[in-house]
Amino acid sequence: MFGIIRPCRHHLxxxxxxxxxxxxxxxxxxxxxxxxxxxxxxxxxxxxxISVLFDAQAPRESAGxxxxxxxxxxxxxxxxxxxxxxxxxxxxxxxxxxxxxxxxRDHVLDGDGLLARPAMAAAARRVAAGWDRAGARGxxxxxxxxxxxxxxxxxxQSLEAAAGLGSPLLAVTEPTETATAAAFAHTAHLAGRPxxxxxxxxxxxxxxxxxxxxxxxEDREADLAAGAWNPITATGTPPDEVRRLCDxxxxxxxxxxxxxxxxxxxxxxxxxxxxxxxSVDRTFGTPGCAHVPPGGAPPRPPMTPRQRGLLAGCAxxxxxxxxxxxxxxEDYPDPWxxxxxxGCCHYSDCCxxxxxxxxxxxxxxxxxxxxxx
Numbered sequence: 421m422f423g424i425i426r427p428c429r430h431h432l433x434x435x436x437x438x439x440x441x442x443x444x445x446x447x448x449x450x451x452x453x454x455x456x457x458x459x460x461x462x463x464x465x466x467x468x469x470i471s472v473l474f475d476a477q478a479p480r481e482s483a484g485x486x487x488x489x490x491x492x493x494x495x496x497x498x499x500x501x502x503x504x505x506x507x508x509x510x511x512x513x514x515x516x517x518x519x520x521x522x523x524x525r526d527h528v529l530d531g532d533g534l535l536a537r538p539a540m541a542a543a544a545r546r547v548a549a550g551w552d553r554a555g556a557r558g559x560x561x562x563x564x565x566x567x568x569x570x571x572x573x574x575x576x577q578s579l580e581a582a583a584g585l586g587s588p589l590l591a592v593t594e595p596t597e598t599a600t601a602a603a604f605a606h607t608a609h610l611a612g613r614p615x616x617x618x619x620x621x622x623x624x625x626x627x628x629x630x631x632x633x634x635x636x637x638e639d640r641e642a643d644l645a646a647g648a649w650n651p652i653t654a655t656g657t658p659p660d661e662v663r664r665l666c667d668x669x670x671x672x673x674x675x676x677x678x679x680x681x682x683x684x685x686x687x688x689x690x691x692x693x694x695x696x697x698x699s700v701d702r703t704f705g706t707p708g709c710a711h712v713p714p715g716g717a718p719p720r721p722p723m724t725p726r727q728r729g730l731l732a733g734c735a736x737x738x739x740x741x742x743x744x745x746x747x748x749x750e751d752y753p754d755p756w757x758x759x760x761x762x763g764c765c766h767y768s769d770c771c772x773x774x775x776x777x778x779x780x781x782x783x784x785x786x787x788x789x790x791x792x793x
Contacts, residue, residue, distance in 0.1 A: 423465025424634050424699040425691050431698070432696025438502070439687050443468040443475070445490060446504030450513035455554035459513075459732065462520035462551065466631060467512050469691060470603055476688040477611035477681070483545055507610045511562045515603045517555035518566045520575040521548035529577075530648060533729020564606045568737065572599040580649060585656040589665065591652040593632040600628030619679035623692065626669040626676065632697060633666050634703045642757075659704075666700045760774065
């Protein structure tokens, strides 16, 4: 599981926790329905934001704004759950598949791990091509053209090749911004709120900027060690400037969302305003909540990162999935990057029972997102 928006239970009320899980599981099941079990590997924390935004705008009586009961799943500790379904989940699945296929191609081009071998690279390309076709079919079913995503991915490669010391960092993040802007804006059309398209496009553009920059910050040391390309290193952008760009974008997302007409704004606001800011704090090691000790994130046992290629990581993930490690362990190493992850059943246990709302939200009631910020 990947993505920058990873809320813990002390930031969400019980109701919002259940909604968040419903969208995460809904995305996973929509991916399975789109292209089979293997497509569930494309499930990610940020992709579910599309489903959340659609649901937040849809009229309560809308046939597209609904949930269904799903059967037991190892990732939920073999528990049943209500999961989101409908147009929002299908759009989220389509976008996730197309962008995941682009990630696979990046790994192939970089020759990561086993993908340096021609046979493995060819197999990975076939998987990516299949996900592209499945994503396009799924998107067509909800009236979205994935060409904007594919064009953004292709443009990304040429921009990276042209970037050098002194190049504007935001020139490199533009394709990601364009792709997320298109996906966010389409939720307005699906929900029958065309007036929301412009502010949601702005929110998506800025969210894409933050996601791209935080990914670059997290990968910078590993990229330096591996000699891999990194936008921050390539452009020579100082860390303070990267942080300023992230903070400005978070503020821009908040202002854009104020112009959106929601049916129920609570979860969307919590994730895209409060949790996005916390993601920036977490990545830069500057805590913004009372439960995070000075100097960084909550202490965890140190782990030595072990990098794996796409297929090797998939094999390890499958073994961890079958033994329920990704749900029943509080912490486990990511099969691909070796980074510390929280098990799905423990994602909400990262705050050690603190009263986080006492010092992180400027006096607003962030637990049920009744704030006006």
